[in-house]
Amino acid sequence: MRIETISRGEQVTLFVNGKAVTAYRGETVHAALLAAGCRVLRKSKTGAESRGFLCGMGVCYECLVTINGLAGQRACMRLVEDGMEVQIDDPDL
Amino acid sequence: MIRTCDVAIVGAGFAGLAAANVLARKGLDIRVFDENPHVGGQLLRRPGGSSHVPGGFEFDGIKQSGLRLITQLARCGVKVSSGTQVLGLFPGNTLLVEGGDGKVSEVSARCVLCAAGARETYLPFKGWTLPGVISTGSAQILIKSSGMLPAKETLVGGLGPLPFVLAREISRHGGKVLAVLDYAGVAVKIGLMKALPRSLPKLLDGASIITLLTLSGVRVRPRVRILQARGKTRLESVVAARVGADGQIISGTEFSCKTECLAVGFGFAPNIELPLQAGCAVEHLPERGGWVVRVGDLLETSLENVFAAGEVTGIAGARKSMIEGRIAGLAILERLGCPVPDSPHLLQGLARQRLEELRYGAILNRMCRLPSEWVKHIPDETIICRCEDIRMADIRKAMAQGFLTPGALRKACRCGLGNCQGRICSPILRDILAAETNTGTDRISAPSVRPPIKAVRLGALAENEESVT
Numbered sequence A: 001m002r003i004e005t006i007s008r009g010e011q012v013t014l015f016v017n018g019k020a021v022t023a024y025r026g027e028t029v030h031a032a033l034l035a036a037g038c039r040v041l042r043k044s045k046t047g048a049e050s051r052g053f054l055c056g057m058g059v060c061y062e063c064l065v066t067i068n069g070l071a072g073q074r075a076c077m078r079l080v081e082d083g084m085e086v087q088i089d090d091p092d093l
Numbered sequence B: 001m002i003r004t005c006d007v008a009i010v011g012a013g014f015a016g017l018a019a020a021n022v023l024a025r026k027g028l029d030i031r032v033f034d035e036n037p038h039v040g041g042q043l044l045r046r047p048g049g050s051s052h053v054p055g056g057f058e059f060d061g062i063k064q065s066g067l068r069l070i071t072q073l074a075r076c077g078v079k080v081s082s083g084t085q086v087l088g089l090f091p092g093n094t095l096l097v098e099g100g101d102g103k104v105s106e107v108s109a110r111c112v113l114c115a116a117g118a119r120e121t122y123l124p125f126k127g128w129t130l131p132g133v134i135s136t137g138s139a140q141i142l143i144k145s146s147g148m149l150p151a152k153e154t155l156v157g158g159l160g161p162l163p164f165v166l167a168r169e170i171s172r173h174g175g176k177v178l179a180v181l182d183y184a185g186v187a188v189k190i191g192l193m194k195a196l197p198r199s200l201p202k203l204l205d206g207a208s209i210i211t212l213l214t215l216s217g218v219r220v221r222p223r224v225r226i227l228q229a230r231g232k233t234r235l236e237s238v239v240a241a242r243v244g245a246d247g248q249i250i251s252g253t254e255f256s257c258k259t260e261c262l263a264v265g266f267g268f269a270p271n272i273e274l275p276l277q278a279g280c281a282v283e284h285l286p287e288r289g290g291w292v293v294r295v296g297d298l299l300e301t302s303l304e305n306v307f308a309a310g311e312v313t314g315i316a317g318a319r320k321s322m323i324e325g326r327i328a329g330l331a332i333l334e335r336l337g338c339p340v341p342d343s344p345h346l347l348q349g350l351a352r353q354r355l356e357e358l359r360y361g362a363i364l365n366r367m368c369r370l371p372s373e374w375v376k377h378i379p380d381e382t383i384i385c386r387c388e389d390i391r392m393a394d395i396r397k398a399m400a401q402g403f404l405t406p407g408a409l410r411k412a413c414r415c416g417l418g419n420c421q422g423r424i425c426s427p428i429l430r431d432i433l434a435a436e437t438n439t440g441t442d443r444i445s446a447p448s449v450r451p452p453i454k455a456v457r458l459g460a461l462a463e464n465e466e467s468v469t
Helices: A029-035 B014-023 B062-075 B136-146 B162-172 B186-193 B200-215 B273-278 B318-335 B343-367 B372-377 B392-400 B406-413 B425-436 B458-468
Strands: A011-016 A019-024 A064-067 A070-074 A085-087 B003-010 B030-033 B085-090 B094-098 B104-114 B118-120 B133-135 B153-158 B176-182 B220-222 B224-230 B237-242 B255-258 B262-265 B268-270 B282-285 B290-293 B306-308 B383-385
Touching: A011 A029, A019 A029, A029 A064, A029 B136, B003 B014, B014 B030, B014 B062, B014 B104, B014 B318, B062 B318, B085 B104, B085 B273, B104 B318, B104 B458, B133 B136, B136 B153, B136 B162, B136 B262, B153 B162, B162 B176, B162 B200, B162 B262, B176 B224, B200 B220, B224 B262, B268 B290, B273 B306, B306 B318, B318 B343, B372 B425, B383 B392, B383 B425, B392 B406, B392 B425, B406 B425
Parallel strands: A011 A085, B003 B030, B003 B104, B104 B306, B133 B262, B153 B176, B153 B262, B176 B220
Antiparallel strands: A011 A019, A064 A070, A064 A085, B085 B094, B094 B104, B118 B268, B224 B237, B237 B255, B282 B290
16 A cells, blocks of 8 residues: 655656556566455465565565566565566465 | 676565665676566565565655665666576676566676575465465565456455455455455453563554554454355355464354455565575574574684575564675675775664564564464365475375475375475474474474576576586
């Protein structure tokens, strides 16, 4: 949920599992995903559970997503770029 | 080809920035590496790396000092390599570094300063792996770096001051805080703070936060422990209960709260992986937040020309980190043969300030200490190692078979062998081992760390090998 009173960078478009999502320069990928309603980012190792981000600072590796074809990227450590393609593993998407 | 430089600084938070400022403009070749997209560490996070740090008024003005460090450093022409991971430190002071472009290279420095900061620690409960359960720091980062609230309505809980600071930040930005579930009690915090001779600014900051929270209608519930996060594929509700003064759950006091986001914080652990992997001596000091890098008065580790500053030598907040960065900077200048004329006088003053901050840190760490009872109430199905899906039952089973050290448990059930390399579960595991074997956490050995200390593409490592040979 974006805070209205905070000024934002230039508008960019991400493609999350092929679907266009609006974000703003300066935002991290995990924040942009959250704003788009994507809390579930992947399955846990055994596939038993859904996972989303936890620490937001690159420590826990829970927010791993595929960015521009490269798997295992920490969404919290990457800033959004225009045209960036993000793949997440959310069964509801 | 191995590049060389005079000083390599790992981490561009308060400690790294302060050291770099001392070392700048002395004709030295300084490299600063930081993993985050922007300089400033956790406290100085700001939207798009702008020059303004969002946050309310503070009595001790620490963020303003930090911002000055960033602007001064830029003026001195010292460039920070952001988005860069340091993967290991090897004999000859050679760092293995993965740049923002994903390429791995080696940098050899005459002196290395490790200022890698700290991370949050966790008290696991049933369902804490559900999407929507996040750390308090993580929620702060969303607000500060991306101008985003973690949810429309957030439940906040844990130990120490961070849950309160976060609750204030959320409500200040128009978000709703359902409640603050404090494992301890507010009175405990004030009682601890009173022990400080110069705690007034911090006490005032704390008091103003609690007052403003109360005024904005946020309910603070002391002595409450979170028992369970519920939901199918994401968080839907949280179950908690009251605890007695001894930390024991009071039966019959359970209650539940609907929420899509729970932010929890239980304190901090120093990021000692790099010095540990390099072979620096570490020590267990509860008043400094657990396992820390052992340093002398000039912040040199047990390895010659390897220094450590900031949270890695003990959790005590940004001011201590800044002071230590300055001390390490002066010490490195002396080592490299270009000391500042009034260095001994400066170091004397800094040493005094450092002691004061360490005293504050001891109180902070005591606030975040969990009653040893907590481990006994972890249900079997609770996940401990999130990377490998290892549950409390797996750990209890392995312990019953005689695997009673972190290393043995790692081999027995893979706890700590995943992507985060045990950063999240190893502090928890040490508490579990200490409680189950009836020993102090100081008797549980420090975790072993092997390079690369951060996940890296094998291809990137191989490409570096080819370019070296």
